[in-house]
Amino acid sequence: MAEKITVGHVHMSGCTGCLVSLADNAEGLLTILDKYADLVYGLTLADVRHIPKMDVALVEGSVCIQDKLSVQEIKETREKAAVVVAVGGCACYGNITRFGRGGQPNQPQHESFLPIGDLIKVDVYIPGCAPCPQLIRNVCVMAYLLLKGTKEQQELATKYLTPLMQLAERGTEACGCDLMIDVINQGLCMGCGSCAAACPVRAITHEYGKPNVNREMCIKCGACYAQCPRSFFNFDVITEFEGIMELIDGALK
Amino acid sequence: MERSSEVMEMGTELGKYKTCVSARSTNKEILKKSQDGGIVTQLFAYALEEGIIDGAIVAGQSDEPYRPRPFIATTVEELMTSRGTRYNISPNVSFIKEATRSYGLDKVGIVGTPCQMQAVRKGQLYPFGWRDVDSKIALAVGIFCMENFPYQSIKQLVEDHAGVKMESVKKMDIGKGKFWVYTERGAVVQLPLKVTHKYEQPGCHVCLDYVANLADVSTGSVGSPDGWSTVFVRTTNGDNIWAKAIAAGCFETKPIDQVKPGLELVSKLANEKITKNQKTVEERAKFGVNKALRNPYIKP
Ligand SMILES: Cc1cc2nc3c(=O)[nH]c(=O)nc-3n(C[C@H](O)[C@H](O)[C@H](O)COP(=O)(O)OP(=O)(O)OC[C@H]3O[C@@H](n4cnc5c(N)ncnc54)[C@H](O)[C@@H]3O)c2cc1C
Ligand code: SF4
Ligand code: SF4
Numbered sequence A: 001m002a003e004k005i006t007v008g009h010v011h012m013s014g015c016t017g018c019l020v021s022l023a024d025n026a027e028g029l030l031t032i033l034d035k036y037a038d039l040v041y042g043l044t045l046a047d048v049r050h051i052p053k054m055d056v057a058l059v060e061g062s063v064c065i066q067d068k069l070s071v072q073e074i075k076e077t078r079e080k081a082a083v084v085v086a087v088g089g090c091a092c093y094g095n096i097t098r099f100g101r102g103g104q105p106n107q108p109q110h111e112s113f114l115p116i117g118d119l120i121k122v123d124v125y126i127p128g129c130a131p132c133p134q135l136i137r138n139v140c141v142m143a144y145l146l147l148k149g150t151k152e153q154q155e156l157a158t159k160y161l162t163p164l165m166q167l168a169e170r171g172t173e174a175c176g177c178d179l180m181i182d183v184i185n186q187g188l189c190m191g192c193g194s195c196a197a198a199c200p201v202r203a204i205t206h207e208y209g210k211p212n213v214n215r216e217m218c219i220k221c222g223a224c225y226a227q228c229p230r231s232f233f234n235f236d237v238i239t240e241f242e243g244i245m246e247l248i249d250g251a252l253k
Numbered sequence B: 001m002e003r004s005s006e007v008m009e010m011g012t013e014l015g016k017y018k019t020c021v022s023a024r025s026t027n028k029e030i031l032k033k034s035q036d037g038g039i040v041t042q043l044f045a046y047a048l049e050e051g052i053i054d055g056a057i058v059a060g061q062s063d064e065p066y067r068p069r070p071f072i073a074t075t076v077e078e079l080m081t082s083r084g085t086r087y088n089i090s091p092n093v094s095f096i097k098e099a100t101r102s103y104g105l106d107k108v109g110i111v112g113t114p115c116q117m118q119a120v121r122k123g124q125l126y127p128f129g130w131r132d133v134d135s136k137i138a139l140a141v142g143i144f145c146m147e148n149f150p151y152q153s154i155k156q157l158v159e160d161h162a163g164v165k166m167e168s169v170k171k172m173d174i175g176k177g178k179f180w181v182y183t184e185r186g187a188v189v190q191l192p193l194k195v196t197h198k199y200e201q202p203g204c205h206v207c208l209d210y211v212a213n214l215a216d217v218s219t220g221s222v223g224s225p226d227g228w229s230t231v232f233v234r235t236t237n238g239d240n241i242w243a244k245a246i247a248a249g250c251f252e253t254k255p256i257d258q259v260k261p262g263l264e265l266v267s268k269l270a271n272e273k274i275t276k277n278q279k280t281v282e283e284r285a286k287f288g289v290n291k292a293l294r295n296p297y298i299k300p
């Protein structure tokens, strides 16, 4: 058995739904912890107070800039982790916390929440609210292959993770409007319906084949645009779906 | 210059496949209203009866003639109502998560165009919002596709160009270089494809797949004689199901090299589509003055 990688779960302003999603991998998670990753940091999961050095930080939640400790911890995470992954809509795009405007006991002055990418450089994005257990699982397996795999596995992992790194580069704002601006307005929509299937709040319907976003309902999680085959479609990876799915299944046996 | 991953190697226009045959359903009832050899309906009907799937997302009927709407068929009778091609968008993939939730399906069948098969596979490898879906896709059947249309385009072609009321159409077909409209009363109107081109869905012009390369099994009329279909069996899963369906007597088949016009025409059309659309993708890179349109094959 090759060496394991070290992973931490860093909890910013999020609802713990992302962590629950990770845990929803059930036996898959146990296999990951058994074979591939040591959990070195995580609220309630590992008894460590200060952010340690680690290979991969899975960050959940946005950062409240009025909360000094959070600001300090996210910076520390960047220093200590080789790879920072923004897990879930809040860490990537602010998501539901974008609508925060303070006034909540017992810290009513906490009113400004930023996606972590506005404060530190983020390497990989996993958008969605909650992000799917299966995508978190896939990224964990690929991160392991990238850091500890054979040369061939490293190449595959790099190709797989590339669009998730490009999403991180793309920016910290997301909205159902991205479907209009970056897909329909760009002459790229072909009406498959992937976006509607991805939306956690059912804000998207299809009118004569094209997505129609109810913008009042949209929570800005970024799942629809990321899911759209016309946001990114990497032939070199997706064409190999059969082999890759077998590889991931096999890794978790 | 960034190199886009869409660059197709020569000889890959038909995708990976294990076998290719010409086939048609042995069920006369299915053939009465199927578009071609009734492959899609027959394969789903077999899979439903055998418990390989417990429902299939198909293009169902809506309150407007020839306007499809995604629909989850859980019985053979329901499948029968979805037979035949409707040449406009049916966002079948929009039901993929709902099928596993409200409908409670654990083994989902789905039919779709090549782009919809791409959507399904992207969703399995990168499930951003498709929780608990990846392992429930039990049979993905792809249909060949040169282009698709918005509903209003089809209405305009049928009513304005062909002069036929949508309500009186019995069948529409694109084949032998023409768009055909058959009416309930037996009239046939044909339009040259140069008339239909401008009405196509714009998103189709960057599409680089003709024969649903990512389906488990994909099918279309091209390559086979009238009433028959060309079938590519692609994945291990598709191969298993197809073999069982053949053993159960669901299909008659002929070797593809023994039918006319055969695989050569499929290859020719696939190459034509991919070359033309590849060119469009390249032209988009210099669409404005030093301003490009977005290329999804490079980055999001
Ligand atoms: C837009 C479009 C373009 C096509 N272009 C070509 C082509 O260039 N060359 C070629 O050989 N074949 C093409 N086809 C496929 C062909 O017309 C038949 O659909 C295919 O051969 C299946 O016929 P069948 O008898 O096996 O299926 P049937 O048993 O008749 O069943 C047809 C199935 O197709 C589904 N369907 C119908 N309309 C749509 C739609 N709009 N979107 C998604 N699913 C739908 C139905 O749900 C049904 O399950 C195209 C199909 C479409 C929808
Ligand atoms: S997922 Fe993208 S291509 Fe598909 S319908 Fe939505 S916006 Fe259009
Ligand atoms: S439309 Fe839905 S999926 Fe898209 S960003 Fe808004 S909430 Fe998320």
Ligand code: SF4
Residues within 6 Å of the ligand: A190, B113, B114, B115, B116, B145, B146, B147, B148, B201, B203, B204, B205, B207, B208, B209
């Ligand atoms: S041409 Fe391509 S994008 Fe258009 S409907 Fe057919 S498969 Fe989809």
